[in-house]
Amino acid sequence: MNDTETQGNPLRDPRDRRLPLIAGPCSMVMFGVTGDLARKKLLPAIYDLTNRGLLPPSFGLVGFGRRDWSDEDFAQYVHDSVEAHARTPFSEAVFEQLRGGLRFVTGEFDDAAAFEELTRVVGELDRTRGTGGNHAFYLSIPPGAFPQVCEQLANSGLNTSRDGSWRRVVIEKPFGHDLESARELNDVVEKVFRPEDVFRIDHYLGKETVQNILALRFANQMFEPIWNANYVDHVQITMAEDIGIGSRAGFYDGIGTARDVVQNHLLQLLALTAMEEPVSFEASDLRAEKEKVLAAVTLPEELGAHTARGQYVGGLQGGEHVRGYLEEDGIPADSQTETFAAIRLDIATRRWAGVPFYLRAGKRLGRRVTEIAVILKRAPFLPFRSTDAADLGQNAIVIRVQPDEGVTMRFGSKVPGTQMEVRDVTMDFAYGSSFTEESPEAYERLILDMLLGDPPLFPRQREVELSWKILDPITAFWAEQLPPTPYRSGTWGPDTAHEMLARDGRAWRRP
């Protein structure tokens, strides 16, 4: 599962579960180091890993960018970013450990000389810092720049490892914007790196709660027996943000919610919710089950009736004036990009036949929440007078992914008093009220797993392609026949979304 050198180490007893898995000697070369993601998430995550003692002392971090920075300038930039955004307390002593391995290489992506310099710097780290020829390339850059960077890496030989060392490349979503582009992108990357050395980061999969879906389903006896079409009426997967597109206009317009989050996050959540039990939690076994369920997804015949698309308009949201999508900076006034997407998917397996999975995601919705709600069928017979159970809804098991991570169950209970009256109540498990602040950031987990070469949490190309296969017909239909419907900021999306469920005799849950 991990690097070969960790096996056969007499100091690593499999029973010794205290012993932290510390990444071996290595360096990380980061492209796009001045970007928002690097500044707010990646650099702080690297610091936090160092602080937790999980990065090797020999760790090196090379920034590659246009700025004319010295190593010291870069160190100062990392220092500021870490101080402002790290999760764990800032300590100069910890930072000193990192500082010795910080390097900066100035250059454009098409500048061969800069890549020669990069090769030199990486080699210097191998010698002076003992990074052992192990290097990860983190492409925190627009996909458009991938071909250039990959080509340069290949030309300078940085992509090939020698005698037992490794080279890995990390790419962030979006993995293309449709099946074709995803394949092109992959071709570009896999021409230069071996498929098993490509790590696609979907930070959602690094979240504790997402991993807890597996624990909830497969470590318990009480859920799996009802986790099928006999008992489940339908499943709602929601990923709502209360903010607008912010400064992502350049990326967002023309992409839209479906490609931005449904293709990756929501379909991954669907796969984890719906998949069969894997033979083991090894990456390949887990992937096999996810791929199977994604391959079994079917689209509604009438896409117009079973999908919805929206775009937020300006107004008052939660006591604050907000701009509509079309008024955001850098968005054309006639943009047809959706900021809300809802789709119904079915899964053609014995377990899920007839159970619709409703996926919705959007910006400027009622509140920030991501959750999976498994809504059960009504009890087949109620030995009560109809008025007694008038307030009784359907039982539900809700996995709250963020914020306030945990699990909620909803069921009926008798209202205290003389009358027999049944009403819905909820039972709540929170991952500790402050668990989120103590639990590692998803990026920490994923960066460490990548450096350790531990792949279960990273989607592979086939999953990416299967997801696009699901989404492509929908986005194609939308582009031709379904312009986004406006919706007020701070609501749960356009009326079309509500009508879409009403047609099935159901209603969206208010998360």
Added chain:
Amino acid sequence: MITTLTDTTASAIDKKMTQMRETFGANTIGRVLTLLIVATGEDIDAPLEAAVRASHEHPSRVIVVDADRDAEVSGLDAEIRVGRDAGAGEIIILRARGEVMANLDTLIMPLLLPDAPIVTWWPENAPSSPVHDVLGSMSQRRITDALACGEPTATLKRLRRGYSSGDSDLAWARLTNWRGLVATAYEVPPATTPDRVVVTGRAEDPSVVLLASWLELSLGTEVRVEAPSTDAPGVQGIVLHRAEGTVSLRRENDDSIVLTLPGDQAGQHVAMPERSLYELLAEELRRLDPDEVYGDVLSHAYSVVRNLSTYAKDKPAPTDAISADADAVAADAAAHVAARLREAIDARGVAHLVLTGGTVGVKTALALPDALAAAGVDTGALHLWWGDERFVEAGHPDRNDAAVQPAIEALGLPAHRVHRMPATSDGMSLDESAAWYGQQLDLAGGDAPFRTRGQAFFDVILLGMGPDGHIASLFPEHPAQQDVSANVIPVRESPKPPAERISLTWPVVNSARHVALLVAGAEKAAAVARGHGEIDPTGTPASAVRGLESTTWFLDEAAAAELPPTT
């Protein structure tokens, strides 16, 4: 918020908590475990702060047992903290005074979370054997901190003796970062087994002991411990000597260590500040299954005491005091005991006497009130204990304490200074009874000698001897007498009825300043002779008990008949 209850009971506290939950809805989120913190007199702020911080990762109900054993008046106060004052958990602080401490398990029973695992943590005074402790025996995990105890390495040895699956020690958790780093450093090619390993640190630091043991056990290479040049605590360095070069880790200051790999002169600096109590506790709570590696490492660190004669060795040789008959023996012994107790009280202000049963034992006890009065012993400073007891109902004629009841009454001792072993009528099983008595002994300080040979808790221990040579309920060739993992053990299938008994163990009977063996009658002459021979705990238990300062055989002439003539 904090609510205080004075002069309360456990069920009143439970009721109050339910009421608070209904009123404020403050503590309704899922708790994963109950954490018991056993504090006997020390400062509870630091452990409590650690528990509050750890509750963010492990939402728990924290019950602090803060005992004041010396209080004359018995009683219980409680403090309930929820919400802001309790992190993500809820805290109950029980301030128990005097006798309330006697049944700690029933004190906390109504306050335990249903079904949830129990973890018991002794921030300072580790019990002599965690699993034999009344609270420890109901816990999945038992956390001690040898470093915070009076004699760290002695405590660790004792924990080794009393180890049971589910124990762990913070001295082990303090090593996690070091271990992680050295495991990673080991993987630097060529990753071969080192020829020689050196750990730098003070040999009396429990973490140093455990680290050396772990390396030796995992690598199969001998590990040498070298004293550091400074008197800094904790592990200061690890060096792996390999043919291809050395890998060295050295602490350079409080915050960081330097890692030097072969061919790398400068060394790399790794931040590794000392871990806070909170981090240690949070790590301990992360897994509730037994830490088997710790068990292996602890076992490897100290060889188990297989030779039970160890406890008696190297102490002054016994002497004989021979009188005409049993009555004279008792009078002589009583005078001797009175004198020793007087010395103890003059020196330490308190005296601990262990009583026994049997003909001469009872006679001696009955002679004590007069003897103590004659010697001017302040009975207000006297504690009575028993070396063994028959596990039958209270007041039964078979019981050792029943036979000496007139003496106890004559001495006028209050109940809390008469430490009787439990009876069947006390409602505890035999095992629970032994555990309970062991805990009483621990709480009184009786575990101190159990930690280190050469320390005394009891001033005088009176022991009878059977014709088979047994003392207390340690019978020849009986399997129970081999158990030295606790200070008090249950004994089943005793060769002499009644079959069920409770007895002190070898380390404890050997932790008195003065031992007085009381024997009369010709039928015991042979055993007396054997008892004077080689130390042989298994064959002749009486030969294997020695006082730190003196061991005296009080014999009548018949019992002394087979002794070789003295020169």
